Amino acid sequence: MGMSPAPAQAQVTAFKQAIAEAASTDDGVAAFYRENDYQPIWTGTGELDRARRSALLAALGTMSLHGLPDRAVEVARLTKLMQSARTTRDLGMVEVSLSQALVDYASDIQTGILIPSQIDDGMVRVKPKTNGNVFLTGMRDGTPTAFMRSLAPRSSQYRTLMKEKLRLETLMQQGGWGPTVPNRKLELGQSGPDVVALRNRLVAMGYMQQSATGSYDGVIEAAVQQFQAEHGLEADGVAGKGTIAEVNKPVVARLKSVIVAMERERWLPVERGARHVLVNQTDFTAKIIDHGNVTFETRSVIGKNQGDRRSPEFSDEMEHMVINPSWYVPRSIVTKEYLPQLKANPNAVNHIEITDRRGLKVDRSAVDFTQFTARTFPFAMRQPPSNRNALGLVKFMFPNKYNIYLHDTPAKNLFSREVRAYSHGCIRLAQPFEFAYALLARQSEDPKAFFHRVLNTGKETKVELEQKVPVHIIYRTAIISTKGRAEFRRDVYGRDAKIWAALQRAGVVLSGVQG
Known part of the structure; x- marks a missing residue:
């Protein structure tokens, strides 16, 4: 970042004016700079400023891990802004752009990108409020990388959902759970190709060990019961039409549930x-x-x-x-x-x-x-x-x-x-x-x-x-049980389908899936 050789005092004034002007659109950011006497936290020449810049850009690059829209375009824009800053005024603008990027990132990752009541009038939940001044003060006083890491929800649900998201993405790239099962009622004592198809799918989903059985035996019955219990179905061990419909749901449907659950988790009170x-x-x-x-x-x-x-x-x-x-x-x-x-x-x-x-x-x-x-x-x-x-x-x-x-x-x-x-x-x-x-x-x-x-x-x-x-x-269609296993429920009111559609409009994409 080059500097123009204007007198020092004029430079300081120009820098402060640029910050005050650029920050005026966000109360939290404006308050931070007022209280901080317009000192930079990003554009100084020191090691710490450089560490803050790289921690912010790195974090912006990981948004999709959280099921949020990818920020590659923004990273490119900020990088270009930093490279092309010539005047003191430019530097002031870069300073505020980086602060605004931090505040937007922090509020998206802490409280989500959607407003519940705008998606469905039954979602009257009010999201926790965020304050830009608090985020910027945290960045100023903390260790940059650790501070950026601390912003995501800390609940065990959130952390385990994030792991499940990765697991399902990997599965999807490997082709999912294999062929679906013909949807007719199957129960203890039956045999034939449909039972084999059910067996194969239950094995692929991790509900039973590899097996060569061609008949609906006690092992399959127990696997069906466990599947039913983990999907909110009556656990009777009979694979009726409702159960088979859930068994046949593809990995991608479960992945959408998990991403929606992560957004919903961000809306909940921290305490x-x-x-x-x-x-x-x-x-x-x-x-x-x-x-x-x-x-x-x-x-x-x-x-x-x-x-x-x-x-x-x-x-x-x-x-x-x-x-x-x-x-x-x-x-x-x-x-x-x-x-x-x-x-x-x-x-x-x-x-x-x-x-x-x-x-x-x-x-x-x-x-x-x-x-x-x-x-x-x-x-x-x-x-x-x-x-x-x-x-x-x-x-x-x-x-x-x-x-x-x-x-x-x-x-x-x-x-x-x-x-x-x-x-x-x-x-x-x-x-x-x-x-x-x-x-x-x-x-x-x-x-x-x-x-x-x-x-x-x-x-x-x-x-x-x-x-x-x-x-x-x-209202959650994906939840991680106390045993650490992902469980799924039906979208009774169709609310999660609406949230998924809104997330897609906001730019969320499934990794590993074209179109």
Whole structure:
């Protein structure tokens, strides 16, 4: 980088002016230089500045490892900018360009390149905020290469997903898992070419050792069961059409799931909470996680895959539970579902009370329901506590504007289904009492006795949690299990397909795949 022989003071002023002007578009960058008295961190002549430049350019070259768009064009642009800088003003511009490149890199790798709510209105998750000043200060004060390495998410999910991405890319270059299996039901005792095709694919996927068997024996059955368990299928050891469809999914489909999962992982809060509740919608489970270990798990039912019923994704804090809850019927259900029934018959849905503005019960026989529209219906509806109540006998609250919570349900039959998407959006739990005991164990000597004492009163009772518990409602079709194996789930709401399309538009490409 050449320098023009202007007087020193004028050079300093020109440099500062160039920086101030170039940095004005980014508050974080501008604040950093103001606080730093416009001293350069990239364009000085010292060894450290050179180390920072090379660490930044090297990191920009590795974006595709993270499933992010390749930055080769930007690296070329920055290199050219540095080589062609002649004046003090040029240097000031280079200084800010490198800072801006660092800030963009850091925010992409920490919190992702997409805005969830712009892709699907059910993804109401708000990404963690990033601050350019913090990144630049970290670069100024840290060891350049180590600092650049520290920016990617540190969660074990992220690190293991990154490994899985590499593994799948290698597999894809080697031709994947071989021929697919004809899609018809196969089970114990059968033999023939279709069984051989299934056997070969299970071997290729690592679910069983090399084998010469031509019949569906116990080894194949065990391999199918393990495959089913790791893909959210009923683990009955029978390769029905649903199982074969998943067995036949190509490596590339799984790779897309992993890349989407990495982007989703970047959207999550860095601090999940030493104890937190994790609901993975695609998995139809709710878990309590303590220091990274699953200490409680139950099946769940999520919102139906239609319109406004799909469960949203967000993080919040569980504050209390309500034992013997009343169900205050949401206005949308009152007007869309119940009002038409009441017009036809004033005694319809008679297990639900109709209440006026003051919360007093209304005498149905004295009301002509046909005079109301969805907009003018002046009443509310509530179902008093009982074991027939729509919320069952307990609900777990993390107050949020989406009116989503976890709760019990009288409809226990739904938990035996493989795909459990039936509710109006709330998350129903198969073992709500046990979930309550697990939460209360932190604040009660005998949580079960305490819970049942309150339950037996039959009265609606709010029980505060002494320690609030973060709740993360996520949606992941690729997840790394505690055993370190990649597991996959079906894209029930089609959200991951939308994210993949958005990542592609943003420039993400699959390595080793043409077109």
